[in-house]
Amino acid sequence: METWQLRAQFAAALSRMYGAEVPAYDTLVAVSAEVNADHVQRHPQAERLGSLARVTAERHGAIRVGSAEELTDVADLFSAFGMYPVGFYDLRTAASPVPVVSTAFRPIDPDELARNPFRVFTSMLATADPRFFNPDLRSRVETFLSRRRLFAPDLISTARRIAAEGGCPTDEAAGFVAAAVASFALSGEPIDRGWYEELSAVSAVAADIAGVRSTHINHLTPRVLDIDALQQAMTDRGITMIDAIQGPPAVAGPKVLLRQTSFRALAEPRRFRDADGSVSEGTLRVRFGEVEQRGVALTPLGRERYDAAMAESDPAATWHRHFPADDAQMCADGLAYYHRDDPTRPVVYEDFLPASAAGIFRSNLDRDTPATGGPDETQYSRQWMADRIGHHIHDPYELYEKVACS
Numbered sequence: 001m002e003t004w005q006l007r008a009q010f011a012a013a014l015s016r017m018y019g020a021e022v023p024a025y026d027t028l029v030a031v032s033a034e035v036n037a038d039h040v041q042r043h044p045q046a047e048r049l050g051s052l053a054r055v056t057a058e059r060h061g062a063i064r065v066g067s068a069e070e071l072t073d074v075a076d077l078f079s080a081f082g083m084y085p086v087g088f089y090d091l092r093t094a095a096s097p098v099p100v101v102s103t104a105f106r107p108i109d110p111d112e113l114a115r116n117p118f119r120v121f122t123s124m125l126a127t128a129d130p131r132f133f134n135p136d137l138r139s140r141v142e143t144f145l146s147r148r149r150l151f152a153p154d155l156i157s158t159a160r161r162i163a164a165e166g167g168c169p170t171d172e173a174a175g176f177v178a179a180a181v182a183s184f185a186l187s188g189e190p191i192d193r194g195w196y197e198e199l200s201a202v203s204a205v206a207a208d209i210a211g212v213r214s215t216h217i218n219h220l221t222p223r224v225l226d227i228d229a230l231q232q233a234m235t236d237r238g239i240t241m242i243d244a245i246q247g248p249p250a251v252a253g254p255k256v257l258l259r260q261t262s263f264r265a266l267a268e269p270r271r272f273r274d275a276d277g278s279v280s281e282g283t284l285r286v287r288f289g290e291v292e293q294r295g296v297a298l299t300p301l302g303r304e305r306y307d308a309a310m311a312e313s314d315p316a317a318t319w320h321r322h323f324p325a326d327d328a329q330m331c332a333d334g335l336a337y338y339h340r341d342d343p344t345r346p347v348v349y350e351d352f353l354p355a356s357a358a359g360i361f362r363s364n365l366d367r368d369t370p371a372t373g374g375p376d377e378t379q380y381s382r383q384w385m386a387d388r389i390g391h392h393i394h395d396p397y398e399l400y401e402k403v404a405c406s
Contacts, residue, residue, distance in 0.1 A: 002167040003082035004115040011118040013181045018220045028289045031233050032222040039225040058223040060119040064209045066145040068388035071124050073151045075391045078105040080159035085393040088382035089354040099132040101380045125209045128378045141210050148213045187214040190273040208286045219290045227259050227293035240264045246356035249316035253325040255295030257349050262290040296346035297400045302335035337404045347403045351396045
């Protein structure tokens with residue numbers, strides 16, 4: 001069984017597990033499928049950004065880990081599914097800072113993306129940043145993280161072997177996929193209430209990462225062709241969505257990059273251990289249902305224009321000062337990637353936007369605490385992360401250039 005087949009099984013099994021844990025996710029998937037089918041029926045050219053079958057099957061997941069050692073295990077595990085780190089995202093620099101740095105694991109070859117485009121946006125707690133963690137708390141967090149093991153050693157060693165061999169025997173596949181999926185299941189182990197609340201005072205995301213002894217899926221994201229219709233359809237079903245769709249505004253002309261929304265994080269029952277050792281029931285709001293609409297990938301010049309457009313007080317009103325209204329001109333101006341054999345066929349954006357990711361995170365929190373002032377004296381960067389995890393982190397622009405030239 002080849003890695004892409006394992007990836008397809010992994011994505012499907014995670015989806016089943018997450019649907020059992022968060023039933024509203026299944027509603028989101030069903031509504032997304034309805035929106036996609038309706039959109040394709042009304043817009044004959046809609047599938048130029050991906051076939052209905054691919055878009056409807058498409059998912060991205062999100063997980064959070066606490067250290068470079070844990071991120072190394074994630075990188076090794078995902079390599080068995082043909083998923084490799086692409087891009088470096090520093091959510092500490094977003095308008096709504098979150099104390100994490102991130103990468104995304106995904107297929108990098110166009111044929112592999114066509115077979116199954118599963119991605120996992122993976123965030124690592126930035127414990128070295130004194131704006132979030134004072135020396136005492138940093139020491140205690142890192143000690144806590146060093147004492148837990150998110151993935152069984154034999155699972156990681158098996159993943160490394162499968163990655164090296166490009167697949168595994170069919171009779172081994174089901175067990176490997178099941179073990180990988182189980183690593184991301186929501187744990188029923190009681191949470192130390194005092195420790196969790198101390199971390200929550202720094203950031204709810206920090207508490208979700210280092211306040212528990214396991215990791216879990218934070219969301220699984222279906223893809224839609226009309227996110228505004230999806231937002232309205234979910235609202236009509238009585239599901240509370242976040243206030244604003246994240247990313248570019250809804251405007252006429254080529255859809256660019258990525259727009260995202262989600263239903264609000266739900267209060268999920270969790271057990272807590274108090275200082276006296278007693279265990280009581282409670283709830284946490286950390287997991288939510290995200291959905292995304294993907295557009296054309298922008299070139300570096302296009303990203304400069306995008307940043308300028310988004311800095312305007314009303315980006316929708318001034319959008320066309322920065323971008324033309326048709327694909328041909330977008331291509332001619334070198335603002336976005338299109339296939340060389342068909343300069344109006346867009347190269348789909350396969351990655352993420354740190355501002356949107358941070359906005360989704362923060363929109364789903366009941367409260368959060370801003371970072372303290374001071375300079376960033378940490379070493380976090382794409383090269384730092386690549387060196388620590390022992391995997392090359394691909395440059396998204398280089399990947400899009402290859403697709404456009406193919």
